[in-house]
Amino acid sequence: MQERRNLPQMEVIQELLLPVTRTTMWMWIGFIVLGTILAAFAFAVAWMFYWGIGVTGLNRPGMWGFMIVDFVFWIGISHAGVMISAILRLTQAEWRRPVTRAAEVMTMFSLMTAMTLPFIHTGRPWRTAYWVFPYDFWRGIFPDVRSALVMDPSAVFTYLTGTILFIYITTVPDIATLRDRSTGWRKGLYRVLALGWQNDERQWMIQAATGFLLAALMLSIFVSVHSIVSWDFSFSLDPVWHTSVWAPYFVIGAVHSGVSAAVTLMVLMRWMFGFDKYIREEHFDAIGRLLVVVATAWVFFFMLDVFFALFNQDPRETAVMKMRFEQWPYTLMLVLIFVFGYFIPVPIWMFRKFRRNIKLMFWTSIMVNIGMWSERYWLVVPGLERKYEWTFDWNFYRPGIVEITIILGTFALVPFLFMCFSKIFPPVSIWEEKEGQNFLQEIKVGKASIPAIVREF
Amino acid sequence: MAHRWGMTIDLDLCTGCQACVVACQAENNIPINTEENFQQRRAIEWIRVERYWEGEFPNVKARYIPVPCMMCENAPCEPVCPVYASYHTDQGLNFQVYNRCIGTRYCSVNCHWHVRFFNFWEPKWPDSLKQQLNPLVAVRSRGVMEKCSFCIQRIDHAEQSAQLQGRDVKDGDFTTACAQACPTRAIVFGDLNNADSEVAKTVASTKRGYQLLADLGTNPAVVYLKKIDADPLPEDSKHKYFDSSQYTRVKETVAVG
Numbered sequence: 001m002q003e004r005r006n007l008p009q010m011e012v013i014q015e016l017l018l019p020v021t022r023t024t025m026w027m028w029i030g031f032i033v034l035g036t037i038l039a040a041f042a043f044a045v046a047w048m049f050y051w052g053i054g055v056t057g058l059n060r061p062g063m064w065g066f067m068i069v070d071f072v073f074w075i076g077i078s079h080a081g082v083m084i085s086a087i088l089r090l091t092q093a094e095w096r097r098p099v100t101r102a103a104e105v106m107t108m109f110s111l112m113t114a115m116t117l118p119f120i121h122t123g124r125p126w127r128t129a130y131w132v133f134p135y136d137f138w139r140g141i142f143p144d145v146r147s148a149l150v151m152d153p154s155a156v157f158t159y160l161t162g163t164i165l166f167i168y169i170t171t172v173p174d175i176a177t178l179r180d181r182s183t184g185w186r187k188g189l190y191r192v193l194a195l196g197w198q199n200d201e202r203q204w205m206i207q208a209a210t211g212f213l214l215a216a217l218m219l220s221i222f223v224s225v226h227s228i229v230s231w232d233f234s235f236s237l238d239p240v241w242h243t244s245v246w247a248p249y250f251v252i253g254a255v256h257s258g259v260s261a262a263v264t265l266m267v268l269m270r271w272m273f274g275f276d277k278y279i280r281e282e283h284f285d286a287i288g289r290l291l292v293v294v295a296t297a298w299v300f301f302f303m304l305d306v307f308f309a310l311f312n313q314d315p316r317e318t319a320v321m322k323m324r325f326e327q328w329p330y331t332l333m334l335v336l337i338f339v340f341g342y343f344i345p346v347p348i349w350m351f352r353k354f355r356r357n358i359k360l361m362f363w364t365s366i367m368v369n370i371g372m373w374s375e376r377y378w379l380v381v382p383g384l385e386r387k388y389e390w391t392f393d394w395n396f397y398r399p400g401i402v403e404i405t406i407i408l409g410t411f412a413l414v415p416f417l418f419m420c421f422s423k424i425f426p427p428v429s430i431w432e433e434k435e436g437q438n439f440l441q442e443i444k445v446g447k448a449s450i451p452a453i454v455r456e457f
Numbered sequence: 458m459a460h461r462w463g464m465t466i467d468l469d470l471c472t473g474c475q476a477c478v479v480a481c482q483a484e485n486n487i488p489i490n491t492e493e494n495f496q497q498r499r500a501i502e503w504i505r506v507e508r509y510w511e512g513e514f515p516n517v518k519a520r521y522i523p524v525p526c527m528m529c530e531n532a533p534c535e536p537v538c539p540v541y542a543s544y545h546t547d548q549g550l551n552f553q554v555y556n557r558c559i560g561t562r563y564c565s566v567n568c569h570w571h572v573r574f575f576n577f578w579e580p581k582w583p584d585s586l587k588q589q590l591n592p593l594v595a596v597r598s599r600g601v602m603e604k605c606s607f608c609i610q611r612i613d614h615a616e617q618s619a620q621l622q623g624r625d626v627k628d629g630d631f632t633t634a635c636a637q638a639c640p641t642r643a644i645v646f647g648d649l650n651n652a653d654s655e656v657a658k659t660v661a662s663t664k665r666g667y668q669l670l671a672d673l674g675t676n677p678a679v680v681y682l683k684k685i686d687a688d689p690l691p692e693d694s695k696h697k698y699f700d701s702s703q704y705t706r707v708k709e710t711v712a713v714g
Contacts, residue, residue, distance in 0.1 A: 051578070052576075052577060052578050052579065052599040052600060053560070053575070053577050053599075053600065054499070054577035054578040054599070058562075058575075058577070059497055059498035059499050060498055060499060060565065060571060060574060060575065061565060061566070061568075061571050062498075063562035063565045063566050063575060064562065064566055118561075121561075122559050122560045122561050122562075122600070123558070123559065123560015123561075123562070123575065123576070123599065123600025123601055123602075124558070124559050124560050124598075124600035124601065125559075127559045128559045131540065131559065142540050142541065142557075143539055143540065144536065144538060144539055144540065144541045146536040146537075147536060147537050147538055147539040147563070148537065148563075149537070149538075149539035149561055149563055150539045232563075235536075235537060235567075236533070236537065236563070236566055236567040237533050237567060237569060237673060238566065238567065238569075384566060387569060387571070388569045388670060389670075390507070390570075390571055391509070392507040392508070392509065393498075393507075393571045395498045
């Protein structure tokens with residue numbers, strides 16, 4: 001299914017370095033708009049630090065709200081990285097080539113964004129900063145390893161470390177390319193970062209082996225990170241939260257939203273950087289097929305979660321489920337989850353013609369993530385609003401303007417950081433693209449000539 | 458033998474007068490709860506009196522449940538704290554260390570009696586009340602969780618005085634602020650491990666005793682004595698917790714009251 005395409009190497013380098021060498025009008029617009037939102041975000045965070053958590057809409061017992069929902073969402077988005085780069089690299093799926101770096105970079109920035117949320121969400125973030133991170137395990141005084149809130153940063157920072165290493169290992173040859181073509185401060189930066197890359201055979205072998213090793217090591221992260229994020233909730237005794245199905249359910253939901261976000265990112269790169277020759281329709285075709293499977297698995301787990309809550313007929317769980325299914329705004333969210341998360345996009349992705357329609361892929365992937373954000377809200381917040389028989393304390397959570405600004409800010413932060421990254425490093429891997437073209441050969445089968453991939457290992 | 462401080466609350470004696478709430482506010486330096494605090498559901502009441510309505514008008518009965526911290530033996534709030542701010546003392550008390558607390562609020566999320574309170578704002582008192590603050594109790598800053606301590610300052614004081622006299626703490630040496638203020642003696646505080654104490658005797662002899670959410674297996678140290686209803690309502694008009702109409706009714710009465 002690979003389409004044959006042979007481009008001169010110089011052209012590949014020049015075109016893929018476009019965001020580094022030039023700032024297009026769309027990039028300027030992006031920087032300005034996202035920068036404005038980020039300024040509001042910074043102000044909102046500063047406001048919250050100054051006055052306290054009182055400026056949010058949180059209450060008792062609704063102690064966790066928008067920020068925790070958004071934290072789960074961004075950790076979910078980050079699963080695109082491990083799904084696409086680690087799994088597709090190990091299975092040697094050819095179509096991963098133009099997507100891996102972008103997906104990994106999105107992973108890195110969404111993990112960073114995600115971790116800021118629980119941090120600013122604590123009552124005394126300054127203490128969180130100097131007492132909790134880095135965890136002082138040595139004296140045995142502070143961290144209680146029984147708490148999911150200790151496991152969670154451990155898992156997420158492991159993922160972040162792995163991702164940064166992975167991005168770096170796979171970017172070194174491209175940094176060397178940049179080093180050879182740049183002047184000024186960039187030259188100095190790239191010279192240090194390229195680690196003396198001279199394009200010799202031994203270096204390539206080490207680089208390839210490291211990439212594979214890291215990909216294999218990161219496979220465990222694929223399961224661990226979002227399972228542990230789900231334990232932030234499942235370890236508690238709260239009705240509906242307290243269920244073991246949440247771990248696999250969160251993982252598959254994360255892959256669903258993460259891979260959809262990767263689609264959004266691919267389209268945006270095509271539009272903003274003009275990578276039409278590298279991010280092609282066939283890539284959307286392949287990722288669309290993957291999404292059909294992932295989305296269906298996710299819907300299965302969604303049903304399973306509802307079923308497990310209703311199956312035991314526990315009035316406490318039923319009370320929450322009743323609210324989720326009958327009360328505003330959870331009814332609207334339920335519709336968004338099902339219709340946006342599954343019933344509109346999946347039938348569209350079933351058709352090859354639609355999978356190759358870039359605009360359609362863009363809007364369906366946006367839709368999925370609206371659905372997935374609602375899903376996280378639907379899962380997290382109602383569990384606190386109908387906690388046990390204390391009807392006296394049953395309440396309703398409404399986010400404050402500060403929280404809404406912070407959430408909008410996180411949605412600006414990730415693309416902003418991605419654009420900053422692409423001003424310094426190429427967002428599509430140049431060497432992988434060239435490698436892919438070198439592997440591509442024509443094989444004669446009878447009278448037909450078929451493009452095929454020849455691998456060395 | 459170590460102490461196991463506990464409480465019995467006789468709902469048959471409770472009149473819902475809220476004297477315990479006021480006494481607790483005064484004893485433990487709890488900031489003044491404004492009307493806005495209540496509406497935002499951020500009021501801090503280490504002991505609160507929950508009021509439920511039973512039956513339909515005109516056959517309505519008010520039910521009161523004073524709820525302090527249950528001091529669970531296996532407290533759900535303890536293992537979820539990442540910094541050990543919530544921990545268990547050897548006297549069976551479930552304790553909150555304000556200095557450690559970073560305010561993740563997971564303990565409150567995992568407290569099913571809703572007795573852990575978060576300082577959403579910096580606490581404030583009117584000038585006239587500043588001299589009233591109890592010097593034995595820390596004032597909590599914003600961003601930390603706080604909760605009922607079974608008046609730990611009184612426990613410490615009683616233990617120290619008893620030690621000076623060379624004896625153990627006796628039942629009746631001291632009591633908590635809520636128990637002291639209760640006009641009907643519905644709340645009784647004491648040592649459950651001391652067989653001669655009033656609470657231990659009540660717990661051993663009563664047939665009306667129950668614990669709140671006992672099915673969670675946390676073994677609370679607060680034992681409730683069921684209300685004796687001379688004129689019970691018919692079964693079908695009883696309060697049903699998970700009826701959504703009930704929820705709105707509770708909400709309305711909260712707004713009016």
